[in-house]
Amino acid sequence: MSGSFLQALALFGSWQVATALMAGVLVGYVVGALPGLSASMGMALLIPFTFGLSPVVSIVMLVTLYMASEYSGAIPAILCNTPGEPSAAITALDGYPMRMRGEAGQALTLSILGSAFGSIISTAMLIVAAQSIASFALAFGPADYFALAVLGLSLISCLASGSLLRGTIGLLFGLLLTTIGIDPVDGSTRYVFTPDLLSGVSFIAALIGLFALSEVFEMLETSNQNPEPLQEMPGLSGQLSLLIPHRWTLIRSTLVGFAIGVVPGAGATIASLTAYVLEKRLSKDPDSFGKGNPAGVVASETANNACIPGALAPMLALGIPSKASVAILIGALTIHGVQPGPLLFSKHPEIPLSIYIALFIGMPFMVMLGLWGAKLWIRLTLIPTSVVAVLVAAICLLGTYAEAGDIFAVYTAIFFGVVGYLLRKAGIGPTPIVLALVLGNMMESNFRRAMLQSGGDPQVFLTSPISAVCLVLAALLFVVPIAQDARRGRKARAAAAPETP
């Protein structure tokens, strides 16, 4: 093992591997920061360039791209409330209010440092336990996945505190939208009012519309106002010290991100959301979340980057893709004649070792780029809102077209932009809808598969230990905030009673 490790480390001294690492980080940084371009799209675009490269050089470039894009999705989320990656939607909840207070530099710094911490610690956990944790992930059956999706959806009770009704409405609206297209089990078409809807509502177009275009319309309301004055950015030591108050958040979010990353299909969005909700629950001031609490940014960004090494565990140990980006990695390795799975560690030990080293070495490079870039990015906040609104609208429409390659996706984004703006006016934010779009298909398809396997017996959801635990947790998460609100209401009424004549 140590001999193989030294051999793999020596490869990183070659200019090809070093160039691939830097290229992967730079391309990932740009791809993640552009709304509409996802990590998987960037990786797919790079694959043709890897044909003439060695497997190690190819995998280093793709893995670092994957890692960098997951971080840089936070940049537009913080600066324009426009998530570059779906998981950055959770970062925007507190990152954007921080930017509105003139604290964009602090938010960007916390996001890059949190990402770095999550990624490095999670990589160490991947090295130690890749094979054993991947086996755990295989224990998940359809009933467990359904329960996991329900647990994810129940987290809305924490995101929509103060207006659970409105959050639930957003969630149900999003779930209804996921039923458009081809039925995931028997293949029948549902609500396909036009052939363009055959593959369902485009997730990227909906995400861009709900977050970015609706924000553009909000900006038009205030585009005659001057931007908030920028707060002074601390020096490097000051930037690093910003993390100290959040050390426990870092540890908790890393563990959450890694554990969720291991489960195929769960993904970085659920990891970010779970870590965010956990921090909110543990906070002494939960009401400050969603209004610019730095802990929200740290939790979300740490978890979504900790998720990446976790997601690589099933790929390396079992050859199972846990998400689209990892499926592309498997494809890239297969092109080079390398088959991920149980034999990978014995037949091609240089591949997993190169991935570990790339994650370790690529991260400091990304941190330097991120900290240096933060000083430039925050200058964007000084640009007048009238200019930002137009540029955000233009890049979103271009990004939507680029991702889908057809004009219908642009119409979809605009539809969701207008709907998102109107729903915001009714106090229904975009996050519950996006959460439902992420989890809806997973919830329905696994519910029906579980019912088929059990011959229609709904007890299957309670007899599986994983499913039962998830459902109990979901029920608690949904009921406890309602009970707490009711108790607070009773206390407030009791306190106000003596003053009433």
Next chain:
Amino acid sequence: MDADPQSRPLDSIRETRRKDMSNPSPAAAENQPRLSIDRLVVRAAVIDLAIGLALVAVAAVFWFAAAEFDEADSTGVGAATFPRGIAVLLAVTAGMLAARATLSLCGRLPSVTSIISRPGHVLAGMGLVILFPVLMSNLGYYIGSALWMPALFVVAGYRKPLGIVIMTAGFLVFAKVGFEMILGVRLP
């Protein structure tokens, strides 16, 4: 269940004020919808009622349209089960929102006002954004954007001609180099 409107998202942008209906005298006129150049003041209950009823209608459409594929399998669960279940829940919750809004409009619950600043600019901006794919389809991406971006700059309130020309041209160069040449995206 539906508590303080101050906790609604993006409070820093949207001005929302709680008004006690038991003491409406200071600004009773603000409870009446009115349109001016700078802002539209409207009771939040009116928006809630409209959104609630619209979502009930959406739920009804999904419920009835599910009849086309309502074929349950041996377990009693089919393609229509999930969407119909969600549609019922959406109708119930959106109905609750509409009912609360109605009570508020009748004076049984505290009323809240929402202020939409510069509604004319927002409507014009929405119109331009909706127009973009039409321009893109008929004139091509570059000519369409060359017309569309300056118009949106003006609507957003940016009126410096040289700045508009430079930013529009710069963005189109970015689209050509970044998207068409590097990423290989074919733009119409």
